[in-house]
Amino acid sequence: MPRDLIDLLWRDHPAAPARGQRGPRARVTTGSVVEAAVALADRDGLATLTIRRLAEELGVSTMSVYTHVNSRDDLLVLMVDAVHAGMERPSYGQGGWRRRVRSVAEANLAHLGAHPWLLDVTDQRSALGPGTIAKYDAELAALYPLGLDDVTRDAALTFVLDFVRASARALRPDPRAGELAEHWPTWSVRLAAYLGGDFPLARRVGAAAGAAMDAAHDAGMAWEFGLARVLDALSALAPQQPGGITDG
């Protein structure tokens, strides 16, 4: 156990406990371990991100990884915070609240598209890291023109980000899509036989499942639809919106 997770999260902060000076110089650091792990996860996903592969990528032995990171679970938290810290923050400066909310949503969608494995990490401890806190802070600020109290603004942000997360999940290419496509010629006819006349809407289900290529398209439609609904929903909270007609 090198250092507590909280100190590893804030390792770049001046007040963070420094490493001792004794012993051989470290060939890798917590930062470089996390960086390499993010690169691997971006490329191949979380399932194939093993400590052994990570160590090989870094050119050290498997167990050396544990000198810089306490456990795989902790590593995931550090990865989440790292990419949150590196997330580009669009300037929410000009424009009405609709444009600001749309900016937040689109930035998060792009972010989740660049790091799809974020959807697989549910560890709440990421909220303790500087990157995640900074992101939260900036996004709360973006929602400021809505004129809501603190609690409501937080709920509104959660509402928006949860929608984005669900959309990103729908847009993500299913790793099992190939396997399904392989069986589809056989399965589709059997499914049709099972369905028969039941479930009036099922034919559309079958069509949607069959055209796996259309999944991304459908999700894209759902994104546009949902984002418009989110903005509608928030507009009910913001009675007088300066410039509300021209923006959004």
Next chain:
Amino acid sequence: MPRDLIDLLWRDHPAAPARGQRGPRARVTTGSVVEAAVALADRDGLATLTIRRLAEELGVSTMSVYTHVNSRDDLLVLMVDAVHAGMERPSYGQGGWRRRVRSVAEANLAHLGAHPWLLDVTDQRSALGPGTIAKYDAELAALYPLGLDDVTRDAALTFVLDFVRASARALRPDPRAGELAEHWPTWSVRLAAYLGGDFPLARRVGAAAGAAMDAAHDAGMAWEFGLARVLDALSALAPQQPGGITDG
């Protein structure tokens, strides 16, 4: 490989391929395997649902499970469809669309509360099963009074269900909460030191994280807030709503 997943999903359908009559009588069936797996997952979650534990629960050897189920991944799909089939369907008969949408949302929230492991299964192949299709069909029907075209109605349902899923995830007790509470006395003071004067809104983050007991309360507030927003959002789609004043 006993039977294809598609045939296992529809195993109760008359057209499903029957088991051969030869050999010893099966001591367990696909149905009982899935039932036992659901019971285990309801009690202890997905992480501890192993084939070995499941076999022990069923009173057969580990490998016998594979006589009735192709793989653990397939088993998860069968479990999802099984609980979807068993989900109680509130009668959407009376009431305006607001009450209907609220019914759908609340039924799904209760369902995800009863089977929290559903949040951990993302396999899209569940959509091929009779239980999932029936659920989809019934919920689309519930949204009928909104007066939307098919594509929009599907998008609206997705919008509602994605919100419910995110809320259920927030309401779910974090299995790591105990571990965090253990470290919190030390971590909270260090986090306060790191934060210093930065991140004006961070103090609230710290307070929220510290009061882990309030997480459920906050999520409950977010549920009420979000559901109201969802209904607001959909109301913009339904211009003339019969009885729209009294319901919802």
Next chain:
DNA sequence: TTGTACGCCGTACAACGTACACTGTTATGA
């Protein structure tokens, strides 16, 4: 009676996270 399809099971393997004991290296205190 014989063949065959089938349920069931024991063994084995590769891969995983990681505990533990150890070696070698460097700055520090005497």
Next chain:
DNA sequence: TCATAACAGTGTACGTTGTACGGCGTACAA
């Protein structure tokens, strides 16, 4: 200068996972 303590890095090993494979016995079909 030298002993010591702190530190990075490593090899081995353990428990656990999903599941491939082959064999065994059972019950129906021919």
